[in-house]
Amino acid sequence: MTIRKGKAGDAGRVRRPEAGAGRAPNRASAAAAAKPAKATAAASKAKASKEANVSDAVAHAVKVGYDVIAENIRQGREAAERFRQGEYRLRDAPGDLEVASHRLLRLARELSTTTFDVCERLLKELGDQRAPPDRTTEVPRFRDSAPFATVKPSQSASAAPPGPAPLKVTVRFEGAPKAISHTDALTRPRLPTAASGVTSAPLAPSGGRGAPITDVRFELDASVDGIVAIVSPPKGQATGVYSGIVHAKGDPLPLGVLTIELLK
Amino acid sequence: MTAAALADVLDAAPPSAMADTMATYGRATRVQLDHYLGAQPPAPYLDDLLADYPSRGGKMLRPSICIANARAFGGELETAVRCAAAIEILHNGLLIHDDIQDGSELRRGRPTLHALHGAPLAINAGDAMMFTALRPLIDALRPLGGETAAQVLDISMNMARETAEGQALELGWRDRNITELTEADYFRMALKKTAWMGMIWPAQLGLVLGSGGRADPQSVVRFGYFLGVAFQIEDDLRNLSVDPGYGKEMNGDLFEAKRTLMLIHVRQACSDAERARLDAFLGLPREARSPDEVLWLVAMMQRLGSIDHAREVAAAMAGAAAHEFDRAYGALAPSADRSFIAGLVPWIFARP
Numbered sequence: 001m002t003i004r005k006g007k008a009g010d011a012g013r014v015r016r017p018e019a020g021a022g023r024a025p026n027r028a029s030a031a032a033a034a035k036p037a038k039a040t041a042a043a044s045k046a047k048a049s050k051e052a053n054v055s056d057a058v059a060h061a062v063k064v065g066y067d068v069i070a071e072n073i074r075q076g077r078e079a080a081e082r083f084r085q086g087e088y089r090l091r092d093a094p095g096d097l098e099v100a101s102h103r104l105l106r107l108a109r110e111l112s113t114t115t116f117d118v119c120e121r122l123l124k125e126l127g128d129q130r131a132p133p134d135r136t137t138e139v140p141r142f143r144d145s146a147p148f149a150t151v152k153p154s155q156s157a158s159a160a161p162p163g164p165a166p167l168k169v170t171v172r173f174e175g176a177p178k179a180i181s182h183t184d185a186l187t188r189p190r191l192p193t194a195a196s197g198v199t200s201a202p203l204a205p206s207g208g209r210g211a212p213i214t215d216v217r218f219e220l221d222a223s224v225d226g227i228v229a230i231v232s233p234p235k236g237q238a239t240g241v242y243s244g245i246v247h248a249k250g251d252p253l254p255l256g257v258l259t260i261e262l263l264k
Numbered sequence: 265m266t267a268a269a270l271a272d273v274l275d276a277a278p279p280s281a282m283a284d285t286m287a288t289y290g291r292a293t294r295v296q297l298d299h300y301l302g303a304q305p306p307a308p309y310l311d312d313l314l315a316d317y318p319s320r321g322g323k324m325l326r327p328s329i330c331i332a333n334a335r336a337f338g339g340e341l342e343t344a345v346r347c348a349a350a351i352e353i354l355h356n357g358l359l360i361h362d363d364i365q366d367g368s369e370l371r372r373g374r375p376t377l378h379a380l381h382g383a384p385l386a387i388n389a390g391d392a393m394m395f396t397a398l399r400p401l402i403d404a405l406r407p408l409g410g411e412t413a414a415q416v417l418d419i420s421m422n423m424a425r426e427t428a429e430g431q432a433l434e435l436g437w438r439d440r441n442i443t444e445l446t447e448a449d450y451f452r453m454a455l456k457k458t459a460w461m462g463m464i465w466p467a468q469l470g471l472v473l474g475s476g477g478r479a480d481p482q483s484v485v486r487f488g489y490f491l492g493v494a495f496q497i498e499d500d501l502r503n504l505s506v507d508p509g510y511g512k513e514m515n516g517d518l519f520e521a522k523r524t525l526m527l528i529h530v531r532q533a534c535s536d537a538e539r540a541r542l543d544a545f546l547g548l549p550r551e552a553r554s555p556d557e558v559l560w561l562v563a564m565m566q567r568l569g570s571i572d573h574a575r576e577v578a579a580a581m582a583g584a585a586a587h588e589f590d591r592a593y594g595a596l597a598p599s600a601d602r603s604f605i606a607g608l609v610p611w612i613f614a615r616p
Contacts, residue, residue: 057573058573058577058580061447061577062577064447064448065451065584066584068451069489069490072452072489073482080418220406
């Protein structure tokens, strides 16, 4: 930083200059932007020399500014690369980061159940849709991180990881005051699938008699775990058990059968 | 070049249009804030506190940056405004904690939340706001699919880390009375503490939402950085002026021994005797720093050109931001939102 000496001014008060007056520089060169537009004819040689020093100082500041952001971006890229390649370990991070991470986890647990559930559901949903390669075998699962949870003796490190958990299904009925669902879970789609990509065949009545229920759709709802099926039986639909095969878009294997019962 | 001339070169929105856009996007964001902050049945000692800071007004700069970026990159207001609400809720949660950490007494012209309710309840409210911000963010991401959601989480976690590092730097320098600082240290702190949360992250969120994950969020980092540094220096300069801003105390940064560019400059420019006196001042607890010593420090900053230097650096950083604007947004079709983003550069100095 180049230092320049100036005249003593009034103590304590600095008047704010007019908005923008003489302050915004030329975009072609940020450093040159801070140089005075032109020296006035009345300016003394000494003053011009001083101005040149100021410009040098500001040009240096801009260079330092670019160095700082370049270094930050470089560090960010290195960190991103570590994450992407699955090389990241908590113990590789500086001690303060590990402590801070544990504090954050503890803080999350101390907050209300609702907000914590939101966080965990978000992580789950993302995990369901895009599982990062190899990390599951290298990094402890979120819930199992010491010191907040203990690993059961039967869960040795060499044990095969469990298969994908079933996809919970909450069935909601529109326009049918009395109905129940006999399905509470489906097989999880093998490919990343949005809720709108899950479809059900028309729910056919048990025994094959009567009209099927065709209005069935699937949605995500942050307030419940898993996926929500919205079933809208037409008015006057006969009571009884109805079922239909559920598919995920692009997957020929069905996820299961959705079975509901309209009651009297 | 004046701010107006720069605005012309950049095809930037004039100040009146900037104010109109912020008012429009601010209103849309407030509707979402009311929805999300009022979604739960009122809880005693909590919900009144959550609603307090957002009800005090504010420029709505961050939400406006997010929405303008989303629209400039082809997105819809309806999706972007939920993200904007998440940004504003998180920002207000951080403000509550900042006020406690800084021992601030006023926020936007009224007593701070911890001054009104005590630090424990204020900390709890800040925690709740930071997690409440996840709800509008999730709602905004739901239609976009897992890949885009993961990208948003990625840049959000990066922002959280950078912001915490910046706050730690500023607090650590003050609490450990670190005096041997350089301009690079200041820029690094301003990048992390101010630019990332205030400019870079909102722009990145808007870009990802608007482009459906197709544009690179890295492309706006440099623009946001230089904009943020210029903004921070200007903010620090205004604190020394007769009009430090709504609800702020004149020379409050000096009473708090905040490490500003002016302070770093003056400490390097002054004599050994002055430096010894300055270091003694910086080593005092806040309540022991006298108004006379603060006035002496301001006078020394004027005499040694520290304030002029900071003003010139702020202008140069704004120039760098304008340069980076072209690189980040130059390929986009002209639009009111693109002009708004360009207008942020001169607006730093023209803002009320």
